[in-house]
Amino acid sequence: MLDVTYIRNNPDLVKQAMKNKGEENPQIVDEVISIDEQWRSLVEETDNLRNESNTKAKKIGELMGQGKKEEAQEIISYTTELKEQIQEKEDKLRSLKRAREDLLLKIPNVPHESVPVGQTENDNEVFKTWGDPDKEDWRKPHWELVEEQGWIDFDRGAKVTGAGFPFYVGPLARLQRALINYFLNRGAEAGYTELQVPYFVNEDSARGTGQIPDKEDMMYEIPRDEFFAIPTAEVPVTNFHRDEILEDDDLPLYYTSYTPCWRREAGSYGKDVRGLNRLHQFDKVELVKIVHPETAYDELESLRKHAESLLEELDIPYRTLLMCTGDMGFTQSKKYDLEVWSPGQQQWLEVSSCSNFGSFQARRMMIRRRKENGDTEIVHTLNGSGLALPRVVAAILEIYQQEDGSIKIPDVLQPFMGTDVITSEI
RNA sequence: GGAGAGGUGGCUGAGCGGUCGAAAGCGCUCCCCUGCUAAGGGAGUAUACCCCCAUACGGGGUAUCGAGGGUUCGAAUCCCUCCCUCUCCGCCA
Numbered sequence: 001m002l003d004v005t006y007i008r009n010n011p012d013l014v015k016q017a018m019k020n021k022g023e024e025n026p027q028i029v030d031e032v033i034s035i036d037e038q039w040r041s042l043v044e045e046t047d048n049l050r051n052e053s054n055t056k057a058k059k060i061g062e063l064m065g066q067g068k069k070e071e072a073q074e075i076i077s078y079t080t081e082l083k084e085q086i087q088e089k090e091d092k093l094r095s096l097k098r099a100r101e102d103l104l105l106k107i108p109n110v111p112h113e114s115v116p117v118g119q120t121e122n123d124n125e126v127f128k129t130w131g132d133p134d135k136e137d138w139r140k141p142h143w144e145l146v147e148e149q150g151w152i153d154f155d156r157g158a159k160v161t162g163a164g165f166p167f168y169v170g171p172l173a174r175l176q177r178a179l180i181n182y183f184l185n186r187g188a189e190a191g192y193t194e195l196q197v198p199y200f201v202n203e204d205s206a207r208g209t210g211q212i213p214d215k216e217d218m219m220y221e222i223p224r225d226e227f228f229a230i231p232t233a234e235v236p237v238t239n240f241h242r243d244e245i246l247e248d249d250d251l252p253l254y255y256t257s258y259t260p261c262w263r264r265e266a267g268s269y270g271k272d273v274r275g276l277n278r279l280h281q282f283d284k285v286e287l288v289k290i291v292h293p294e295t296a297y298d299e300l301e302s303l304r305k306h307a308e309s310l311l312e313e314l315d316i317p318y319r320t321l322l323m324c325t326g327d328m329g330f331t332q333s334k335k336y337d338l339e340v341w342s343p344g345q346q347q348w349l350e351v352s353s354c355s356n357f358g359s360f361q362a363r364r365m366m367i368r369r370r371k372e373n374g375d376t377e378i379v380h381t382l383n384g385s386g387l388a389l390p391r392v393v394a395a396i397l398e399i400y401q402q403e404d405g406s407i408k409i410p411d412v413l414q415p416f417m418g419t420d421v422i423t424s425e426i
Numbered sequence: 427g428g429a430g431a432g433g434u435g436g437c438u439g440a441g442c443g444g445u446c447g448a449a450a451g452c453g454c455u456c457c458c459c460u461g462c463u464a465a466g467g468g469a470g471u472a473u474a475c476c477c478c479c480a481u482a483c484g485g486g487g488u489a490u491c492g493a494g495g496g497u498u499c500g501a502a503u504c505c506c507u508c509c510c511u512c513u514c515c516g517c518c519a
């Protein structure tokens with residue numbers, strides 16, 4: 001959510017940002033400003049009436065104390081009238097505020113000037129390519145391999161829960177655990193504090209990071225207890241500091257957290273959901289930063305580099321995309337996607353998305369910092385995956401597979417695996 | 427799940443229908459005194475929003491005493507619903 005004052009002072013800039021992001025109705029900027037104006041003038045009127053009412057109520061108290069009941073009674077009949085007027089205005093105020101809020105929630109974050117303007121994924125900029133994607137490849141897609149070897153059981157997963165909830169068996173379960181450990185350790189080395197978090201969150205938290213309104217369809221719900229299963233660790237981790245005022249000394253805050261993630265993925269079927277490409281439950285190590293507004297874009301670069309370094313250490317070819325305005329998402333001001341090369345599928349798979357949200361999330365969550373002069377200021381938040389497991393696993397299975405169907409283990413994972421190769425016999 | 431107690435400012439803790447945004451203590455900040463150490467004196471010290479002044483500073487107002495609703499001219503104080511914490515019982519990893 002953007003600051004209304006900011007919108008009021010920069011209406012054209014916000015409208016242009018909306019157009020660049022492919023939003024169709026930039027005129028809601030004008031609507032917000034108009035409603036805000038009405039709201040503000042009504043606030044003033046209402047506050048004045050309340051002031052009068054408060055003053056009179058005190059007077060009544062005084063008179064009652066002195067036993068002057070009749071005089072008090074006169075004022076009471078006046079304040080009773082006042083009360084009705086106030087109530088009327090309060091109702092109007094409430095509906096104006098809600099209308100303003102509804103519109104504000106429809107205005108996306110303003111992209112940073114370094115973000116390329118564009119409509120679709122074709123306008124994203126290839127920021128960096130690392131390693132050598134093998135375009136002509138004999139290797140099998142990971143789903144064939146894992147089924148042959150019995151490493152991932154999609155069918156039993158479907159029996160036990162449903163499609164998109166696989167079992168990882170034996171060496172594959174161990175491989176995932178190795179990756180989780182590796183990612184968490186690397187996060188710790190880079191200064192991220194590890195958090196173990198609740199896997200269900202309440203409505204306020206879902207609202208804080210922007211899953212609701214609008215995106216509630218992505219989440220599994222537990223209606224009886226009014227919880228949502230987290231679609232990413234971002235939700236509990238960022239909400240960790242909701243409604244807090246942080247000291248400047250505390251900033252920047254870096255957190256990392258491993259969690260399963262649950263996503264309904266309603267409406268996505270077809271070939272890009274094969275195997276590990278898209279699941280309803282998957283594991284992810286998430287990175288979250290809460291930072292001083294002035295350093296946010298530098299923090300985004302270091303976040304991106306950290307995520308990239310993980311892929312480099314695993315020796316997996318990847319490319320980094322700088323997302324264009326139209327493809328970056330509603331809440332982001334700048335975003336990089338990291339994609340690994342899948343030789344078995346001959347395509348790129350997204351394994352991380354590193355974003356700067358500016359003050360957009362923090363404003364909804366009221367995470368602030370204390371400035372030198374005592375004022376408060378909304379902080380900036382960032383997050384990125386470091387990394388999402390299934391597609392990294394898919395890439396490892398495809399890149400590291402050998403002709404006999406065994407999988408070499410990347411060097412950095414061997415200490416966690418206790419072996420340098422996995423075969424069906426393990 | 428059952429029974430009881432409670433949720434007040436950074437913390438401790440008063441207040442139980444009017445003059446309470448809230449005593450007192452602690453902590454913190456600034457100033458004064460004291461030539462080290464210790465101690466003493468004074469002032470300040472929640473958040474959000476609106477208005478004035480105007481971009482620093484300042485002034486005025488409104489709301490908030492777990493959350494939401496209600497009673498009342500007036501609620502931290504009374505009533506209702508919900509959330510959370512603590513104690514005992516039950517259950518359990």
